[in-house]
Amino acid sequence: MTAKTLGLPDDLHAYVVAHGSAPDPLIADLIAETLAALPAESGMQIAPEQAGFLTLFTRLLGVRRAVEVGTFTGLSSLSIARGMADDGLLTCFDISDEYTSIARRYWARAGLADRIELRLGPAADKLRELPAEPHVDLAFIDADKRGYSAYWAELVPRMRPGGVILVDNVLRHGRIIDPQSPDDEAMVAFNEQVLADERVESVLLPIADGLTIARRR
Incomplete structure (x- = not known):
């Protein structure tokens, strides 16, 4: 037994990834291409153990209508779409045609392009195009x-009762308790905003760089 969540040294992290799901060549290819093509930006990709989590979580929730803010090269969107019902639709918001061009190729390889809609442009504005x-x-x-608060404000009213918002990077690699940048400060404020929001019940879990799970009441 342990009184707190374990830290993950590299060898233990490799074990977690290897035992989280069966080997997945498509995801392995996407991670490798992202690292090769965008080495400076590859850290924006979700952790590999999050991919399996997103697919299983989506399937357990019976998701038919999903939204993603921040698509990058597509690992999280691919993972969500894999868990959706056949008639499901995932709407992705991003500002980069360059990054999402990689995502679109992998959606097609996975046979999921018909389940995913991509909208390019500032997400805070584009989210307002969704049904209210x-x-x-x-x-x-x-x-x-620094956009999280605005995205939250647009999304919470659009969540069905029982719908779930997942929010990544809420621990900022531990800097959440000692902010070092405007992004860190923004996350501190955002986490307090979520905690005080009576429209949801939420937990903050130390998955990867911190994941908030918030269920609409």
């Missing part, structure tokens, strides 16, 4: 950190 009524089963936020 509660209809979203699952949302995943993993974009510019």
Whole structure:
């Protein structure tokens, strides 16, 4: 037994990844291409253990309507789409045609292009194009950190009762308790915003760089 979550040295992390799901050549290819093509930006990709989590979580929730803010090269969107019902639709918001061109190729390779809609442009504006009524089963936020509060404000009213918002990077590699940048400061404020929001019940889990799971009441 342990009183707190374990840290993960490299060898233990490799074990977690290897035992989280069966080997997946498509995901391995996407991770490798992202690292090769965008070495400076590759850290924006979700951790490999999050990929399996997103697919299983989506499947357990019975998601048919999902939203992603921050697509990058597509690992998180691919993972969510894999867990959706056959008639599901994932709407992705991003500002980069360059990054998402990689994502589009992998969606096609996975046979999931018909389940994913990509909208390019500032997400805070583009989210307002979605129907205003509660209809979203699952949302995943993993974009510019200073935009999180605006994305949250647009998404929470659009979540159906029981719908879930997942928010990535909420621990900022541990800097959340000693902020070192404007992005860190923004995350501190955002985490307090979520905690005080009575429209949701939430937990913050130390998965990868911290993942908030918030369920719409």
